[in-house]
Amino acid sequence: MANQKEKLFTEFPSVTTEEWMAKITADLKGADFEKKLVWKTNEGFKVNPFYRSENTEGMKTTDSLPGEYPYVRGTKKDNDWYVRQDIKVVDIKAANAKVLDILNKGVTSVGFCIKSDAVTAENIEALLNGVCLEAVELNFNTCNKKSLELTKILVDYYKAKNVNVMNCFGSVNFDPFKSILKKGKDNNEWIAQAAEIVKAAAELPRFRVLSVNAHMLSDSGAFSYQELGYALACGNEILNKLIEAGLDATLVAKKIKFNFGIGSNYFMEIAKFRAARWLWAEIVMAYSPKCPNECPNKTGDGLCRCAAKMYTHAQTSTYNMTVYDAHVNMLRTQTEAMSASIAGVNSLTVLPFDEPFKSSDEFSERIARNQQLLLKEECHFDKITDPSSGSYYIENLTNSLAEEAWKLFLATDEKGFYEALKAGSVQTAIQESSDNRFKALATRREVLLGTNQFPNFTEVAASKIVESGSCGCGCGNSEGSEFKALPKTRLATEFEKLRLATEKHGAPKVFMLTIGNLAMRLARSQFSANFFGCAGYKVIDNLGFETVEAGVKAAFDAKADIIVLCSSDDEYATYAPEAHKLVQGKAHFVVAGAPASMDELKAQGIEHFINVRSNVLDTLRTFNAKLGIE
Incomplete structure (x- = not known):
């Protein structure tokens, strides 16, 4: 059996790092290797997409055993x-x-x-x-x-x-x-x-x-x-x-x-x-x-x-x-x-x-x-x-x-x-690192499941929060501080404030006006539902409408506070002005995506667009303010 295993591995020719890089470069089809595959960490160094034995040669960390100085291995x-x-x-x-x-x-x-x-x-x-x-x-x-x-x-x-x-x-x-x-x-x-x-x-x-x-x-x-x-x-x-x-x-x-x-x-x-x-x-x-x-x-x-x-x-x-x-x-x-x-x-x-x-x-x-x-x-x-x-x-x-x-x-x-x-x-x-992480969370470059991505829309939490107080050691409070203290917050705090405010006020209704290209309208309605769900809004999704007029009417019948148009970029040039005109300010109108015609649509009075580049937190704060949610 040992000989068979040895033969199995020797039958495969060795592949050099240069050959791996040549294959990766070919698969990238002209895209920049550094930008596409090399990860720049928050710690300040770069991480490659693959490593080989040659990358560990000469490392001190590989020389010792567990329990031996310098204790890298324990x-x-x-x-x-x-x-x-x-x-x-x-x-x-x-x-x-x-x-x-x-x-x-x-x-x-x-x-x-x-x-x-x-x-x-x-x-x-x-x-x-x-x-x-x-x-x-x-x-x-x-x-x-x-x-x-x-x-x-x-x-x-x-x-x-x-x-x-x-x-x-x-x-x-x-x-x-x-x-x-x-x-x-x-x-x-x-x-x-x-x-x-x-x-x-x-x-x-x-x-x-x-x-x-x-x-x-x-x-x-x-x-x-x-x-x-x-x-x-x-x-x-x-x-x-x-x-x-x-x-x-x-x-x-x-x-x-x-x-x-x-x-x-x-x-x-x-x-x-x-x-x-x-x-x-x-x-x-x-x-x-x-x-x-x-x-x-x-x-x-x-x-x-x-x-x-x-x-x-x-x-x-x-x-x-x-x-x-x-x-x-x-x-x-x-x-x-x-x-x-x-x-x-x-x-x-x-x-x-x-x-x-x-x-x-x-x-x-x-x-x-x-x-x-x-x-x-x-x-x-x-x-x-x-x-x-x-x-x-x-x-x-x-x-x-x-x-x-x-x-x-x-x-x-x-x-x-x-x-x-x-x-x-x-x-x-x-504090600067924490602020950077808050910004990354707000733009979804950092994800907290259930908070800024894929929230449970119907969950309420105000009733379960109980202030637990201090650690109990009797150290007293921070009044009369002489020096700067560490920031005291969790990453999710600002999103949670939005949802708690929504609970207190009552959840506004967000209506998905889905129309046109099937794949794009489904993808954008799902994106938009997750987007507004992060603030605890009630989402009303739909399978699709034959006309913009029918979609707007259904939104009014549902007493929607926000109407989100979900379609393809090409179709927005036609659908968005028509829907915006029919809404007439009776609800907040939003276009899901970043179409090439965005500047033209803005010139026609369409103010709100949400897409993967949006700052989720700031956008939701804006809508809370518009809806009177404090």
Whole structure:
């Protein structure tokens, strides 16, 4: 059988890259290869339509094995990860009951969000009652001002339980720059605070107490290279300043945890996590961290390669979640979870699909847990380490993304991440990226299914939206902000405002006046229905009319607010003026398409045209204003 397979492959002649290009060029029939097939990413580099083995020659990313420096292929030799679920602690007893319940349902990591006034030794003991400290990763988030006290309480609690601390994993989410990024407020004492927390947590060697919350950047609209570049700059700022403060480089590096978001660009996100581990390893080793133990992973001159291992938690995006057609959020979070798990993260949170509009319930939390369990138990993603290794495409993405992120890291680090935050340059750059994504969504260059494309016309959502409030840590509000904060919005927000306004007002009627060429009128009526459906308008479609007069009469009988003429470009020269004259301003008249006769039609008083180049959001806002919808 082996010989047969060998003969099978040798019978096929090899095809050179030049031959592939010649064939592609011929098939393009004169069209420009770069414009047609080369993708210019938001990350600033180009992606070719195909890659071959020669494109990976000499790459550092292909030389190492899983668990080997520089950790492109993972910081561990397996691909198991912690399945995490977060709990907002409102009632200590109820939170304890919940954690004991979910630990029997597949969860192996728990995140607690605790109000600052609830941080006491008694509450922590009650919260963790019955939890096996060596069997579950425990993560804690509270107000920065209470993080040191919380850390000390946890150290005392673990010591009192007489457990093997080398088997106890967890974190305290002390983020030195959270107050600037979220509220625009400075914390000029962060170095001293971070140093104290690191010292306090030294007795829990597997606890990470310094957080780089890069998911905040992702959830504000940052592109992948920005999230990665700024995360590296943030981590390096913490590492550098604490070493300058007299702390050991190895100790500090092992206390830093990276919390990344996961975007919807499937392969790019796989590349992001691979590049992140690689670049962070290079940064840490530049500080020459010494290894105090007899460890097979240290270098010949005694440097600690273990300190260079990036510990990554990933959580699915809130930025691309939607209120309308919310079950599509499950599709988004599932592909995001696949990216992170294939890339080899240490722990993963899949957010419930109802996250954008209310506090999650038992059903949505169960679905979110099971999304990860399916990847493990059904798809066996945890059985194969770095399956993307060797993929010509992903290896090139990893290298290209690493180059762009490294450029951003160097530019930011030259000034210092903290200084860049105070100057607002990081926040401004992410605001610009978010604005660009909003524009792309408005013109459908970026698609959110159910929001700006293929909406559920009849869905209503106002009744299901429940304000869930803050995270519950007790950090207060952003009044009196001194610096620029990150933008706080989701990609779908502006479209959702349109639909909610329509619900409140009552949906206007959009009548499809279909006539003439069968293929074109059907295509344009479908396009127009999707277009106006994005604002929640009621669409009245038709099979076609013999005359324009009959179509206009039917529209008036239906009491249409908007009449959309759907036909072919050639026929518009005749049909459009006739229909516009019959409508006589009794309804808003729209032509579906961009015919060559558009200027002539505009000269005759026809104002509205919709086509693939239209700004969907601005056009719908215009019609809302004309119809008195606020």
